[in-house]
Amino acid sequence: MSTDKRLVKKTSLDKLFDSIKQQGKTIFAPKLKNGKVNYEQVERFSDIATDYIQTTQSAKVVAFPRTEKILDYTKSKEGIAVVEIDLQSISEVVIWGVRPCDAAGFLPLSAIFNWDTKDIIYNTRLEKTTLIGFSCNKCDESCFCTSVAGNPGGTEGSDMMLTQLGDNGDYLAEIITEKGKTIVDKNPDLFETAGEIDKQKYLADVPVKFNQTEIKDKLANFFENEIWLQQSLRCIGCGACASVCPTCACFDIQDEEHGKRGSRVRCWDNCGLSIFTLHTSGHNPREYQSQRWRQRILHKFSYMPERLSVYGCSGCGRCSRACPVDMNIIEHLTAIQEA
């Protein structure tokens, strides 16, 4: 569908929030808690944080939780009864205030979960999620969405995109999908007709730092290069970068048992950890941190575009912000491009 543009008064924003809430949907929105802004379940419009650049964790937790059950079982004298996870029980969720980079992050995630076999658990969660994006009117030095085909007003992945027109202005609402249209249909009074609006001038200025196509081409023959060791010498292998990444999909499968009952759970895993590829025999194909760092960069900027036709990065900059030893993804990718 072509993008329908409407205007939402600044004073109507809370009414929109309340209306969605009254429809029985769970709303996740950026909220200040313990000194960090994160997507949390929010009950009141006034609880939503406004003064922040980026949430610490990405929005992916909603469709791809840190840990989630994939089956339950009960053991008894008669044997083991295994029960599938009930997809019907997954509730409808709205993520309010998604940054364009987080919304765009769902594209690579969806590609991974569907490139061959279809992951119905992920797909159901995403189907039941409505993403209301908010354009960025400010950024910091870690942001680089414009280098990875995104932009601070990018609508990719969002169902509806709101852009505030000036510091105290009203909001331009771009209705991108059917899910977005449903919100408008349920609240026709809140969405006024919009005239010609150029949202560009209200967006943050995110400078382009590198060219991802050039980097992809460079990486095609870059496996054996000293840069991996140079860049990863200070890496302590903590895995913080993958924990905050909106596009990292690697996971582990573990069983958790309590008495006679248990569950098989899928939980986030992390290519920066040495145990990730460790064989039971003790052999490890990625024994050194430099090999693990290489895997991280190649996976996102070479293997994924080659195999899945999508880059594994949306330019949110969280990995640089989270890194305890200040490894900066922009610096490292720029160095690769220039190598």
Place this chain on the structure above:
Amino acid sequence: MSENIYMPYQMRIEKITHEAPGVKTFRLKFINEEDENKFNFRAGQFGEYSVYGVGESTFCVASSPTRKGYIECTFRQTGKVTSALQRCEEGSVIGFRGPYGNVFPLEEWKGKSLLFIAGGIALPPMRCVIWNALDLRENFKDITILYGARTVPDLVYKHELKEWAERGDVKLVTTVDPGGETPDWKGEIGFVPAVLEKMAPKSENTIAIVCGPPIMIKYTFPVLDKFGFTDETIYTTLENRMKCGFGKCGRCNVGNVYVCKDGPVFNLKQLKELPAEY
């Protein structure tokens, strides 16, 4: 079968065979008849075997697809899940997801001779192909099996080795490492590559299938090369740590090649194109 790709088939352990110290073979029957009827696999594929409450472990299907009604797996007790599997008894229920991965191209090999070279616990992934070929014996010319282990007790499938030795249409050579022999050992003594060299295998119209510990593989390839085997005629199967089995969990890749999807079966030409990361 469920739409949930992580949902295992429920399998009952019908028979347990002690193969070697720490090594067992399970014959698994589908509990749900409908699952059994729908299930299909081909030689070379693998699966995720699970003990509820402990977890999943990846290994090949060791029985031939020509043998219907059950699957078999052979594993050595090494980690958490294989230790839990070792404790299972006949009648126990375990989970199985699969089959995953590509296959040995047996169709393409019609009319050719097959040379199997296996070391230690790597006979199980090859046993599937061996029985598949033997059950379709008329499709192939000579079938030769070279199998070595550290010691005589470490040889797996002892009853089947005897059966293959007695068959007129299979040439079987077994060997154990020097010092691993018993007083009544009648087979060869020596490492697999050395025994292979002594056998002087013919490469003409022959496919070599090699599977074993990395050190055995490393020294076997040059011997095959010496006897004129080209890279396209040498096959092996790779292992890597896996969780999902279908290209999502993100750890089994070698470069941009996923062992779980693009493998585990590779010929030497494909193997040489991979970066050294396995």
